Amino acid sequence: MRIGELAARAGTTTRALRYYESRGLLTARRAGNGYRAYDEDDLRLLQQIRTLQDFGFELEETRPFVECLRAGHEAGDTCPASLAVYRRKLAELDGLIGQLQSVRDQVGAQLARAETARAELEAGSLVPGAPGCELTGMTGGGTAE
Amino acid sequence: MRIGELAARAGTTTRALRYYESRGLLTARRAGNGYRAYDEDDLRLLQQIRTLQDFGFELEETRPFVECLRAGHEAGDTCPASLAVYRRKLAELDGLIGQLQSVRDQVGAQLARAETARAELEAGSLVPGAPGCELTGMTGGGTAE
DNA sequence: GCTTGCCTTGACGTCCGCGTCAATGATTAC
DNA sequence: GTAATCATTGACGCGGACGTCAAGGCAAGC
Secondary structure, eight states: OOHHHHHHHHTSOHHHHHHHHHTTSSOOEEOTTSOEEOOHHHHHHHHHHHHHHHTTOOHHHHHHHHHHHHTTOSSTTSSHHHHHHHHHHHHHHHHHHHHHHHHHHHHHHHHHHHHHHHHHHHHHHHSTTOOOOOOOSOOSOOOOO | OOHHHHHHHHTSOHHHHHHHHHTTSSOOEEOTTSOEEOOHHHHHHHHHHHHHHHTTOOHHHHHHHHHHHHTTOSSTTSSHHHHHHHHHHHHHHHHHHHHHHHHHHHHHHHHHHHHHHHHHHHHHHHSTTOOOOOOOSOOSOOOOO
C-alpha cells in the first residue's frame, strides 16, 4: 500500500502521514522506487493516532499508544504508559471543563445583567423627558440573522 | 499617561497595547515627542479588552464592546452588538463544553476498559502456563508520580 | 511518445496573540 | 556629562498540525 491509499483509508492526507513520519511516529519501509510502503499494521497505527487526535490529544501523547501497538499488543492502550496518558488527559479535561463552565456562568451573568440594564434604559427612553442617552442600532427586540 | 504606565496599570505589556493599536482597537493620540498618550478612558477600554480576553474571547470579539464604550456608553456591553457577541459566545461555550464532556466520557470509558483488560492479563500471567504476552514496564499497580 | 496521476524532498504559509531582539531617539536621574 | 530608563518602528520567532507550492522522478493508459 502506498501513501495515498493509506491516507485515504484512514481519512487523512499524505501530508499528515509524512508529518507523522517526521515526528518519528508511523515510520515506513521503502519500495524499490523510493515510494513509502505500508501494510495493514500501519493502518492500525494510523487509526490509533487519528482516534486520539480526534479526541484532542496532542501528537506526542499518541506516541505511547503507537509504541504499544508496535510492541505487539493487540490494543494501543494496554500498556501502562498509555493508561498514564489517559489519566492525565482525564484530569486535564476535567480542569478545562471546569474552567469553561466557570467562564460560561460568568458570561451568562454578564449577559443577564446587560440585558436588564438595556431593558431599563429602553423603558426610560420611552418616557417623555428621558435623558439623551442614545440607543444606537436596533432598538427593538429584533434578533439579527 | 504613556504606554508603559497604561500597560502596568492594566496588568499587560506595551507589546500587547501596540498590537491592539495595530488591530484598530485602542488607538492613541501622540504627544509632541511622538510618544503615545493615553487617558483614563483608554484605561477603561483596555480593561474591557483584558476582561474579555481573560474569558477567552478573541480580539475581534472585543471590538463591539470597545466601540460601545467609545460611543460614550458607561458600559461596553450595553450595545446590541455586544449582547450578540455574548450570546454567540454562550452558544459556543455550551457546544464546546458538551464536546469536551463527550470526549471526557469516552476517554473515561476507554480507560476503564483498558484497566480491566490489563487486570485480566496480569491475572492470566500469574497462572502457570499462561501465553507469552509480555507485559512490558511496570507490572505492579504503581501510580507514576 | 504523451499525458495523467501518483510519488519524492524541501521549504514557506497559516492562525493568534503576542515575545523578543535590533537600532535608534527622548526623558529622567544623578 | 552620562548612564539608565523609557519610548519608537520594524522584523522575526513561537507553537501545532498540518496546507500548499515548487521542481522533479516514476508508473500506467492510450
